[in-house]
Amino acid sequence: MMFYFASAALIAIGIYMLMVKKNLIKMILGLSVIDSGVNLLLISIGYINGKTAPIIQPGVSPSNVVDPLPQALVLTNIVIGVSVTALALSVVIRVYKHYKTLNSSEVRDLKW
């Protein structure tokens, strides 16, 4: 139960950063916070009380193993998160090169 609360909080903080912070890099950080929140949500959905990691070793019987599917999804999501953040940061470098500022309200040549 506590994990649901934690993931909801993480997502909330991420979105809050996005909505309030003007600096573009802070926004991208917000995005990765949301991503981690979502990953935590996925894992906690797959978690079953009192069961161990889904590695079938001689000592572990299949009956008390946690659901592996969300963990596979999280694995994929983490990589997506990394690649999006990498691309976003490199684009921010280029934006800074042109606009000399990272304030989102200044970076708005294309409007109306």
Add this chain to the structure above:
Amino acid sequence: MIKRLVSIIILAVVITSLFMVLSETAPFGDDETVVSHRYIYKGVDETGSANLVTAVVLNYRGFDTLGEVTVLFVAATGVGAALYTRKHPVRKNKVEASLIVKTGSKLLFPMMLLFGAYIFVHGHLTPGGGFQGGAVIATAFVFKYISDTRYSIDHVGFTKMESASGMIFAGLGIMGLLLGGYFLLNILPNGTPGELISAGILPIIYIAIGIKVGAELTGIIDRMMGVEA
């Protein structure tokens, strides 16, 4: 000030609804679903890999991982395209690393590479896999970058490795289609779970992924280092 208030209100609505829905319907840790039931109980003997997560990641939902690798590949190319500069980026890292860091990196670099390789080779047995192994290798190279200010990786070699490993993964998929009729079918025998040579093509895929991820992450870091803001 109002903006903050409004955003807090919106957030409150969204998150409380999310939380209430979650706590109501999915009590924490109830028993597993139909789909995962099969993964858990028949996963090992169907795929032969002890690590069920690897079984799901590579075999049951191998296509996702292929997509996954492509995403990373696209991101690497994207970063390359975005930060492309006519001349080759020469590094102007002013800060000279201290002696301890230099010698430490000389000693530890091969160890970290070995450890990374160990992780993705035993992907199907022990926790971790291609992605985690690749990340460790990338940290090894970052460590090298920090210590030696003039060091930069051999681009041609890295791209070749990247493409080779990518092609292995996709190639296996296509071979699975040609031979067994289904894309990414596990052609090789499962072998006995727990053994190093087991779970058919899974270890091969994980090795390919490990190398690919390692090369790409290092490539990204190298391009980012090369560009001054």
Add this chain to the structure above:
Amino acid sequence: MIAEILVLIFMPVFVSFMGLLFMGIQRKITARVQNRIGPPFYQQFIDVMKLFSKRENIGHNWVFDIGPIFAIVGMLTTMLFIPMGGFRLLSMDGDLIVVMYLLVISGLGMALGAGASGNPNAGIGVMRGLTLMMAYEMPFVISVLAVMVYYHTTSLAEIVGMQSGMWALIILPLSALVADMALQAQFGKKPFDQPIAPAEVATGPIVEYGGKYLGMLMVAHSIGMFVEAGLFIDIFLGGGLLFHQPGIIWQVFNFLFWVLLVFALYTLAVLVNAIMPRYRIDQAFVFYWKWPTIIAIIGLAYALGVSVW
């Protein structure tokens, strides 16, 4: 049948003769009103004879020649479609609307000829004539419409027939009043003789006409007088049918009474002409579209309300 054709042939001659006679008498009356002797009553005949016997007539181009010809054609055809006193001529084949449109032909002819003469005065005269025409058509049409709606027919002969008992003048007095005002402009008498105002546009459209052209126009004008007055009489004054007994003699008497009525109307218009000054053309337009139209509309509403069926 032969009698009919004879009447058709001689009627125009007779009408133009009487028309010229009446114009001569009218000139005598206006002179008397203005306290002068004025030319003898047969003056018009002399003028027409003089004009036709001119040795040389000045003309511009073939369109200039068509003008007077069309004027006479228009008047002659319109005249034949109007029941005159007892004689119903051709009015069975063409009703009131046909007559109102035939009237336009002579005006058109005159306008064409005047335009072709190339004289700006003629052009201005034509413009005034047309504007005036539009001015008086509005009240005239509404009043005539009242009659048509009241009798629920557009054929002149039937309107004349239906008025044997009571003249439309008595049933629809307002419409008759307005029609008479319009008649003033149709005759081209002051205060509505802007098109041929001698002072301003040197007698307007007919400024270039001389010799036989002017003669023909005068003949056309005289027939026109009879046509316009005749139309009014047929619509409002029961078509001059005093005696209803059959027989040629009574028909002749009726016709004479009809001619008398024409003379009376024409005199009324001339008397007004003698004393009234001339409106400016837009004043005339505004005049016609203000009070006469309102009275005509009231007349129309009355006719609608009280109409027979």
Add this chain to the structure above:
Amino acid sequence: MLEFLNPMLRPEWMISLLFIGALLTYFAGKVSSALRTTFAIIFSVFVAFLVFLSGSRDVLTYWRPSASPMGFRFVLSINALSWFFALMISMVSALTIVYSAGFGKNTEKDNAFYGLNLLLMGAMLGVVFSGDMLSFFIFWEIMTLASYLLTTLAGKRAEKGALNYMIISTAGAYSILIGMTMIYTRFGTLEFSGLASVMGGADPMFLLITLSMLGIGFAVKAALAPFYVWAPPAYSEAPDSFTPVFSGALSKLGPYGFTLFMYGIVGLPALAKMGTFRGISDFGYIIALLGSITAVIATLYAIAQDDIKKLLAYSSISQLGYVMMGIGIGTSIGVAGGLYHALNHAIFKTTLFMGAGVLIYTTGSRKLSDMGGLGTKMPITFLTMLIAIFALAGIPMTGGFGSKWLLYEAAIDKKFVLIAPLAFIASVGAFLYSFRILQSAFLGQLPERLKGAKDPSPLITIPMLFFAGLLVLFGIAPGIPLGIIASVESYLGIPALNVSTYSVYLGANFGAYNAFTVMTVITLALLVALALFFIAKKSRKVGQTDTYMAGEVPEHHVDLYLHYSMNFYRPLERIFAPYLRNRLERLYDAFGSGYELISEGIRRIYTGDVQHYVYYVMVFLAVMILAGWWWL
């Protein structure tokens, strides 16, 4: 003897022939201009001939598209009503193509011009021949597109006019589409024949809405009162050789639509169910009223115009008002008058615009005040335009009078005391502005530069003479067109008019009009007048500048102030100026710029700042969740 043509007399043959012809002409133009013009003339005249031959035999062709989602079939049919309008359209457009071939200037635009002309002719025939609503709408849209493209060929000056035309007529076409879909969803069938039987039964309210939606579309095309704003600029800015078709044939489809839907499909009894006023349906009365109001307004505008094409544009709007008045009055006389006037208008308006085209071509300017005294120099053009103006003014010698007479009979018979005077004033006004053309262009002084003016090539004068002849023929024997109209009326279910070749017998307490007696009397009177004319001595011809100038002798050719045509009706303009300040155009412009302001505001939503966009997303999500929460 023309049996071999019989298979070609089917509607789909004629329309496809024209569409193929359009393509062929366009590409032939790339090769040689002569080939293209001959192609255009051959195709158009041949199809016009086919239309003439097809007569009013009821021909029906069905075509079911293979996999259409809505599962209906296209129907093309020739019946009395469509044949009457098709005859008019094909005659006007074929002869206009011959007319425009006479001008012979060869530019790239000409290929497009002839191609589009054929396409337009095909589309118009398509509209008229269509037996079901969808093909009606498709051809209607093709017609609007083709006429728009033709208007754009006139270059920069036509830009605003073409845009307004396209916008308003597309809006009209879309209201037709809505009307049609309402009918389709209610009755499930699209074909006119099927609908005719079913539509009668519908409840009056549904009928009113559908008819008014369709009515808006047709009123736009017929330039009725509130929708005529596009007409003057479009007619006057369109290329000179296209305007005759534009106002002659294209505008007739508005009345066609009204007649088809009011009488062909809904039928008189159902119309009457929607409330009657003195024996005719309210819907019809409103249209008649609108028609007469349009007639008067357009006439007052026309009187004040100095540009010949604008003047004729306003005049065609007022004449269309007449046609709508006729069709609005549902009695057999009214509809006959309306249809006959549509035919007359098609003929004399085409002649007038053709004449205007010739005048503009010779004098090089569209201002009436720049022309003068061409009557003697260009006799044929003068004669044809004179006859056309006689028809326009409704003078008994030409066919024009017949239709006006019928309209008045209908109005007076039903005691419409508002419509009849308006119509009459408009007709007198018509005489005023038509004479203005005669006076400024053909009569008065001949300016120096126009000395060389002479009649255009036969290719141009033949169509004009043909039309003038037709008008005089109708003047003498109105029975011919009225015979066709009587058959149309019986097809539409309206009591037909009994017509003899020379006169129309309307019934007991109506006036009569025997064209034969009128014409004979006129000719006799003409003989008398000529005799009177030739008794007197011959007249000596004198130059036009040799006029009575109150004694003052005009110096050498000062034609500036001698030709009186500038501000011809100045007093009238001064009187009507306060009432005619283009209120309607200003209303449309205000509506347009009003919407521009709104869209300026909407544009501001996209502020360009990423944070605002994030806000929009979050607000959307919050609203959705709240909605989701309550809903379930």
Add this chain to the structure above:
Amino acid sequence: MVIDPTLMIGVPLFIAFLIPVSTFINRKFPRYLAGGTILFNLILSMLLLDAALKSPVVSYLGGWKPPFGIVLYAGPLGAMLALLISTVSILTWIYLPEYIEGGDKEKFYMLYLLLTAGATGMVLTGDLFNLFVFTEITAIASFSLLAYSKGKDEKEAMEATIKYMIIGSLSSAFFLIGIALLYSVTGTLNMADLSSRIPHADPRTVAISMMFIITGLGVEAEMFPLNGWTPDAYTGASHPVSAVFAGIVVKAGFYALARVIFSIYASSTGLGIMLVFGIITLIIGESAALRQTDLKRMLAYSSIGQMGLIITAFGMGTQLSLVGGLYALLNHAFAKTLLFMSAGAFILSLGTRNIGALDGMGKKMPVNSILFTIGAFSIMGLPFFGGFISKIVIIYASMDAGYMLIAILILSASVIELVYFLRVVQRIWMREPGDSEVKKASNASIISMMVLAAIVIVMGIYPQAFFRILGPAAGELLKAIGGA
């Protein structure tokens, strides 16, 4: 060789990994590799469509039956959209070389190939999480392509990319939350299995998860409040990229949204949302385009408007409206791509995006102007072009479904659309050109534009061919919702 949808994704990925190596062999190699693969995809999708029309082609990934493994489901709709994507992609590929300057071309071709593969994946997949992965691939590929512009308009490109990325990744996070909620309640990820389990699941969670997913995918499908990024993305991108955006990316995004609402949730509230927000998008898109002075931004708003029209058509949920919506989708994909390409040719030779500079281009670049006019006429819905048929079908459908107000709004929006398109077309044809010399567009780009124009005209003149495919395609979508 067996016709298998996975080939359409597997082979492009394999070649994509091959491309970086191939540059060392020969400079020109990446371009032909990419082109070859897309051609392969095109042919395969044609075969797939034939097969799919008879019976849907299903292929299990890794040999596992659903719901355990991932399944690729190529029904008539999926195959048709795959065909659409590969056609637009191959035509833009032909148009491409003249418009990407600078940078290393091989990276561009790799990204371009992956974009096409990603979009095809989105259209064909039968698994929800797989749909998420492919959406991510397409999204990131479009981010990188957007960021690819070099030279003078790099500044706008970068700004557009950062905006698109922030909104895009936010939306993918919401999409994933939606999937997580769904998984927590139903336990499976396969679309068919999900749609069977959702009715038994707790309605509140399903509703909330639907809201999250609609927000996630709505951003990709340009619904009103979520399409802030669209005008900037289209304006900032280089010409072929914006053409591909309009033709492929938005279409695949919309398809995902429609697939989710129709076959997974099968919920009428979902349809209601699509209807309402579709109409708002249509009105806002068209009105905003009215006042634009920048050509590409005007086309961007017009594409928002058209997407609004398609969303509304789908929102009505009857078989006829779906056929109309799909026809509008096809027509918009082809016509809008044509418009962006010809606009690109104009802007390249004129040097500025300002509409004012277009005066009299009819004389200087006649072929390109004709093509632009054809595209504009088709979007406007004039006869002889695809848009006309789709407009009639949509209006019939909306009146059939009783939404008279919606029909009136659609028609008034298309009148507004007519205004701003005709203003530009009239400026091109009816004004006198300036004297500056103009560079002619290359033959290759003209050929690809001509092919698009031909398709659009065929759609207008001979619609039966397309209706034969659209009928079953619409039926397939409606199967789950039990629509009419």
